[in-house]
Amino acid sequence: QSKISEHRWRLQFELRKQAEQAKAASRPTAVVSEAALARAEELIRNVFGKEASEPLSPEQLPARLEETLSLGRNSWPLAVIRRLADVLWEHSEGRSLAPAFELRWLNLTGFCLRPGFGFPGDDWRIQQTRRLYTAGLAFPNQIQGQIEWWIFWGRVAGGLNRSQQAELYQRMAGVLFPRGGKRPRLNPSLWREMWRAAASLELLPLQTKTELGEALVRGPQDLPESVRYWCLARLGARRLFYGPADQALPPAVVGRWVTALLPQPAAAEALASMARRTGDSARDLNPVLFEQVRRVLEARPDSARLLAVLEGEQELDARTLEQLFGEELPAGLVCAGG
Numbered sequence: 001q002s003k004i005s006e007h008r009w010r011l012q013f014e015l016r017k018q019a020e021q022a023k024a025a026s027r028p029t030a031v032v033s034e035a036a037l038a039r040a041e042e043l044i045r046n047v048f049g050k051e052a053s054e055p056l057s058p059e060q061l062p063a064r065l066e067e068t069l070s071l072g073r074n075s076w077p078l079a080v081i082r083r084l085a086d087v088l089w090e091h092s093e094g095r096s097l098a099p100a101f102e103l104r105w106l107n108l109t110g111f112c113l114r115p116g117f118g119f120p121g122d123d124w125r126i127q128q129t130r131r132l133y134t135a136g137l138a139f140p141n142q143i144q145g146q147i148e149w150w151i152f153w154g155r156v157a158g159g160l161n162r163s164q165q166a167e168l169y170q171r172m173a174g175v176l177f178p179r180g181g182k183r184p185r186l187n188p189s190l191w192r193e194m195w196r197a198a199a200s201l202e203l204l205p206l207q208t209k210t211e212l213g214e215a216l217v218r219g220p221q222d223l224p225e226s227v228r229y230w231c232l233a234r235l236g237a238r239r240l241f242y243g244p245a246d247q248a249l250p251p252a253v254v255g256r257w258v259t260a261l262l263p264q265p266a267a268a269e270a271l272a273s274m275a276r277r278t279g280d281s282a283r284d285l286n287p288v289l290f291e292q293v294r295r296v297l298e299a300r301p302d303s304a305r306l307l308a309v310l311e312g313e314q315e316l317d318a319r320t321l322e323q324l325f326g327e328e329l330p331a332g333l334v335c336a337g338g
Contacts, residue, residue: 029077029331030075030077040068040069040084041087043061043064043065044084044087044088047104048094049091058105061108062104076112076330076331077331078333079332082122085109085112085113088105088108088109089125092132099144102138102148103145109152110155111155113125113129113155114327115156115333122159132152143190147187147190150190150193150196151197153200157197158241165201165202165204166204172194175194191222191223196326198212199231199232200326202240202247203243206247209249212235213231213235213249213257217260225266229261229264230323232261233270233274236249236258237273237274238285239312241324245278245282248282254274257274258274258289268300271296271310272293272306272307273309273323275293276309276311277311277312294310305319
């Protein structure tokens with residue numbers, strides 16, 4: 001069974017779309033010529049390869065790729081970024097040249113692999129990430145490298161199976177929940193990205209996800225409010241980004257979180273996600289709490305969109321999916337309700 005078919009919410013790549021289907025796309029897909037793509041691949045080899053035809057610094061690579069493809073990177077089509085990811089994997093040893101090379105490799109490879117599924121060959125690509133996981137960072141003492149490491153895993157989490165997600169979580173659990181309750185001093189950005197990566201693991205055991213959410217409701221020290229709300233929305237969503245319906249947390253658990261967030265003006269997006277009506281009694285919140293959320297969202301300037309999400313009246317649109325994922329999704333990914 002394919003990875004995509006397992007997802008309750010799955011993203012499918014379509015080479016040809018009818019006019020009605022195109023409305024569901026996150027963004028129109030640009031066309032990149034084979035010649036431009038070949039030049040972009042050569043730029044990557046010039047940075048990370050052993051025999052560069054025109055040596056290029058890792059700092060220069062993003063701008064040169066955008067110039068060569070004539071597109072900002074958020075507009076790079078899915079087929080293009082997967083081709084770039086394959087070249088990056090071919091030259092993964094180049095990340096060990098210096099810390100700057102590892103930072104660029106992790107950031108660009110994770111970007112090109114996001115969200116970890118949705119295109120032919122992604123199962124193989126995710127298998128390659130296991131080699132990265134086993135090897136670890138080439139420069140483990142570099143703080144920015146540690147930050148990029150967790151950003152990478154948050155981006156590709158949707159391609160990992162249950163056991164792989166559990167294994168990944170164990171690597172961060174000792175930091176998020178240290179013995180004795182006193183966590184080590186961490187760079188604030190590293191702390192933030194570890195929480196975001198943990199919240200992206202939708203296939204973790206329900207008890208583990210509950211523990212994460214309960215800690216977030218209590219308010220982890222030094223974690224920005226916006227990150228707390230995003231993590232809670234991801235953990236407590238009634239319709240998950242890629243996980244199956246039975247991985248949604250029980251309404252009684254999420255109801256406690258919703259009650260705690262009701263007075264918080266900045267929590268509207270999280271409330272809409274955690275209280276969304278699905279028509280499934282095993283996931284929907286109790287009617288009284290649902291109405292409380294509705295009243296809060298009605299007072300918002302963007303109430304029409306938030307209420308549409310809350311009521312489950314429409315499939316999750318591009319903006320809502322990207323809010324749930326945490327950044328823009330690749331051009332060419334199409335939401336298909338499962």
